[in-house]
Amino acid sequence: MAVKTVLESVHDTLWKAMEEDNRVVIMGEDVGAKGGVFRVTAGYLEQFVENRVIDTPLAELAIIGVGIGMAANGMLPVCEIQFADFIHPAFDQIVSEAARIRYRSNNAWGCPMVIRAPYGGGIHGALYHSQSVEAFFAHVPGLKVVIPSTPYDTAGLLYSAIHDPDPVMFFEHKRTYRLIKGEVPDNLYKIPIGKADRKREGRDLTIFTYGLMLHYAIEAAERVAKDGISVEIIDPRTLVPLDIDMILESVKKTSKLLIIHEDNEFCGFGAEVAAIVADKGFAWLDAPIKRLCGPNVPAMPYNHVQQEWFLPGVEDIEAAIRELAEF
Amino acid sequence: MAAKTAKAKKESLELEMLLEWYRQMALIRVFETNAEKAYQEGNIAGYHHVYTGQEAVAVGTFAHLEAKDHIVTHYRDHGHALARGIDPKRAMAELWGKATGTSKGKGGSMHLASRELNFWGGYAIVAAHISLATGIALAEQYRGTDSVTLCIFGDGSTNNGYFHESLNLAAIWELPILFLCENNLYGMWTPAEEVSAVRDMTKKAAAYDIPAKQIDGMNVLNVYQEMQEAIAHIRSGKGPYFVEALTYRYRGHGAGDIEAYRTKEEVGQWREKDPIVQMSRYLTGERGVPEARLEELQAQVEAVVAEAVQFAAESPEPEVESLWQDIYAKPFPDSMSHSQGRS
Ligand SMILES: Cc1ncc(C[n+]2csc(CCOP(=O)(O)OP(=O)(O)O)c2C)c(N)n1
Ligand SMILES: [Mg+2]
Numbered sequence: 001m002a003v004k005t006v007l008e009s010v011h012d013t014l015w016k017a018m019e020e021d022n023r024v025v026i027m028g029e030d031v032g033a034k035g036g037v038f039r040v041t042a043g044y045l046e047q048f049v050e051n052r053v054i055d056t057p058l059a060e061l062a063i064i065g066v067g068i069g070m071a072a073n074g075m076l077p078v079c080e081i082q083f084a085d086f087i088h089p090a091f092d093q094i095v096s097e098a099a100r101i102r103y104r105s106n107n108a109w110g111c112p113m114v115i116r117a118p119y120g121g122g123i124h125g126a127l128y129h130s131q132s133v134e135a136f137f138a139h140v141p142g143l144k145v146v147i148p149s150t151p152y153d154t155a156g157l158l159y160s161a162i163h164d165p166d167p168v169m170f171f172e173h174k175r176t177y178r179l180i181k182g183e184v185p186d187n188l189y190k191i192p193i194g195k196a197d198r199k200r201e202g203r204d205l206t207i208f209t210y211g212l213m214l215h216y217a218i219e220a221a222e223r224v225a226k227d228g229i230s231v232e233i234i235d236p237r238t239l240v241p242l243d244i245d246m247i248l249e250s251v252k253k254t255s256k257l258l259i260i261h262e263d264n265e266f267c268g269f270g271a272e273v274a275a276i277v278a279d280k281g282f283a284w285l286d287a288p289i290k291r292l293c294g295p296n297v298p299a300m301p302y303n304h305v306q307q308e309w310f311l312p313g314v315e316d317i318e319a320a321i322r323e324l325a326e327f
Numbered sequence: 328m329a330a331k332t333a334k335a336k337k338e339s340l341e342l343e344m345l346l347e348w349y350r351q352m353a354l355i356r357v358f359e360t361n362a363e364k365a366y367q368e369g370n371i372a373g374y375h376h377v378y379t380g381q382e383a384v385a386v387g388t389f390a391h392l393e394a395k396d397h398i399v400t401h402y403r404d405h406g407h408a409l410a411r412g413i414d415p416k417r418a419m420a421e422l423w424g425k426a427t428g429t430s431k432g433k434g435g436s437m438h439l440a441s442r443e444l445n446f447w448g449g450y451a452i453v454a455a456h457i458s459l460a461t462g463i464a465l466a467e468q469y470r471g472t473d474s475v476t477l478c479i480f481g482d483g484s485t486n487n488g489y490f491h492e493s494l495n496l497a498a499i500w501e502l503p504i505l506f507l508c509e510n511n512l513y514g515m516w517t518p519a520e521e522v523s524a525v526r527d528m529t530k531k532a533a534a535y536d537i538p539a540k541q542i543d544g545m546n547v548l549n550v551y552q553e554m555q556e557a558i559a560h561i562r563s564g565k566g567p568y569f570v571e572a573l574t575y576r577y578r579g580h581g582a583g584d585i586e587a588y589r590t591k592e593e594v595g596q597w598r599e600k601d602p603i604v605q606m607s608r609y610l611t612g613e614r615g616v617p618e619a620r621l622e623e624l625q626a627q628v629e630a631v632v633a634e635a636v637q638f639a640a641e642s643p644e645p646e647v648e649s650l651w652q653d654i655y656a657k658p659f660p661d662s663m664s665h666s667q668g669r670s
Contacts, residue, residue, distance in 0.1 A: 029515070029517070030515050030516050030517055033516070033517070033588065034515075034516040034517065034587070034588065037515070055517060055521065055522065056522070057483070057486030057487070057514075057522035057523065058453050058454065058483045058484065058486055058487055058514055058522070059486050059487050059488065061488050062488070085452070086452060086453075088452075089455075089487075089488065089489075123372075123373065124372035124373030124374075124424075124435070125373055125374060126373055126374070126433075126434060126435045126436075126437060126438065126451070127433065127434060127437075127438060127451065128437070128450075128451035128452055129373070129374060129451065295650060295651070297650050297651060297654060298654060301432065301433040301434075301645075301650065302373060302424050302432060302433060302434055302435030302436075302438075303424035303425075303432035303433065303435075303644060303645050304372070304424060304644075305644045305645065305647060306432070306433070306645060306647060306649070306650050309647045309650060310650065
């Protein structure tokens with residue numbers, strides 16, 4: 001086992017998956033000769049034949065549309081959208097075609113593709129390079145939505161996604177790329193899509209979170225632990241399908257739920273989790289379900305004070321934990 | 328005698344105009360150098376794309392524009408903003424993310440804008456703004472004005488659906504819009520010819536029967552002369568025009584670009600065609616402008632930029648509350664405070 005960053009984990013997993021199965025190809029803007037804006041695919045062009053590392057023009061709609069056609073026709077494309085913010089021109093292809101092809105064809109065709117997109121803020125990307133887009137896609141039956149948060153999870157989930165028979169939206173938090181390190185086995189392995197992971201054991205309250213916020217939540221939980229507040233953290237790993245059982249099991253134990261995400265609150269993914277727990281776990285709850293999310297503003301601003309305010313920080317999480325713990 | 332004075336007057340006018348172009352190009356160059364310095368010093372962050380090398384395109388084109396005309400551009404927008412007359416202080420403050428910036432710090436480098444100047448701003452979703460520009464032109468046509476809408480984008484954008492759909496619309500509706508493609512040979516790190524089926528971008532305009540020409544974008548006099556016809560065509564109601572300006576960015580795509588995709592020789596060859604050097608040769612040679620006059624202009628723009636940097640440095644950060652401003656024309660009442668989310 002080696003210690004890797006999230007970025008290295010994506011790089012190595014994709015690489016090995018391509019070595020193993022020649023149906024796997026990657027395509028996107030600047031992914032080939034230049035190795036990707038974040039250097040995720042650095043060195044690929046030297047290693048693989050050119051038609052497996054496809055540099056595309058600046059045309060997101062076509063990257064996805066073409067990917068869907070390839071996937072339906074026997075290949076396993078991994079399409080990269082340079083920044084999640086640029087995915088919207090391809091929204092139609094994803095929602096109308098990728099998500100429906102199996103349903104409309106009565107299972108005659110499927111769409112085993114992966115759409116990778118770095119998302120999230122904290123890098124001064126400003127209005128068009130910082131957004132979280134998971135809620136849009138989580139709303140669409142037919143798609144799977146995966147958000148890995150650690151190097152270990154990234155490798156296992158990406159390998160599963162590549163071999164999943166259905167379209168998988170694979171969102172990588174760009175701030176975690178180089179920030180988060182961890183041990184990753186050398187061989188390819190799968191983490192099942194649809195299984196959450198308990199990232200921390202606790203008794204007093206449950207936090208549901210993913211992405212960069214997961215790491216902030218762990219830090220905040222360590223801080224309050226000194227004062228005897230015991231926090232359990234559930235990382236869903238995949239938003240669709242959602243491991244409802246593990247969330248309910250945890251809430252049954254702690255009786256309190258704090259949902260944290262960077263995406264804005266209104267109609268965010270947390271709303272669904274809150275609704276499910278309110279419905280299925282009502283009897284166990286000792287406090288209102290709380291959400292700590294990005295504010296409901298149209299985009300993440302550039303200015304650092306505003307950006308920091310937009311992103312829930314360790315202090316914000318700590319305060320929210322203390323408040324809920326006291327309830 | 329009278330004729331002679333008139334000629335002398337015209338020449339002096341023209342010279343003043345040329346000197347103004349020189350000043351604008353020098354201003355952009357110095358501004359960009361200082362912006363890059365501020366970036367290195369950690370005062371500017373995020374994605375940062377400078378215009379160094381391409382100055383003649385903006386300056387030579389904008390010289391034809393009037394206050395009523397519109398400019399809609401992409402994220403490589405510092406030079407465009409300055410050439411349109413945005414206060415360098417407010418532009419620099421925006422790069423620094425300050426409350427005094429053109430977008431009060433919300434936008435940063437890629438989204439400079441000014442309503443007063445009909446400068447609609449830089450747009451960071453590549454090619455999306457081409458549709459906006461098309462709509463802006465349609466509104467002007469509807470109102471029956473002779474305003475021209477200038478839409479600027481790079482070679483990379485011409486491979487995108489927004490571009491093609493918009494050109495088709497502009498052609499069928501004969502819209503008063505100038506599509507200006509600044510072909511600097513690369514889209515991010517990819518050579519234009521690797522991702523475009525045609526090298527000559529004017530062929531894409533030809534597909535929609537839009538009159539088009541390819542011009543040398545490194546010489547401001549040339550840009551000005553070539554644009555005359557295009558602007559006159561549009562202003563007289565004959566519909567859209569497409570110009571591909573061949574140009575070059577001296578610096579990387581953005582901050583931190585290691586530029587492995589091109590050679591130092593190539594950059595050197597283009598630097599030999601430097602728009603500012605060409606203009607200074609012309610002015611001192613053919614127009615007999617003393618070197619000292621150009622040095623004076625240079626000193627002047629350096630002072631302007633130094634002042635802009637100081638202004639940016641001393642300006643306050645925006646208030647956190649401004650996060651919730653300008654979302655709707657009228658904010659929601661408190662009872663619907665989900666508009667705020669976390670408070
Ligand atoms: C829709 C979208 N896709 C991708 C990007 C990332 N990106 C930013 S600039 C750029 C290259 C654009 O090249 P070009 O249009 O030639 O403009 P230049 O930078 O050369 O001025 C890319 C791929 C983006 N900002 N928006
Ligand atoms: Mg370009």
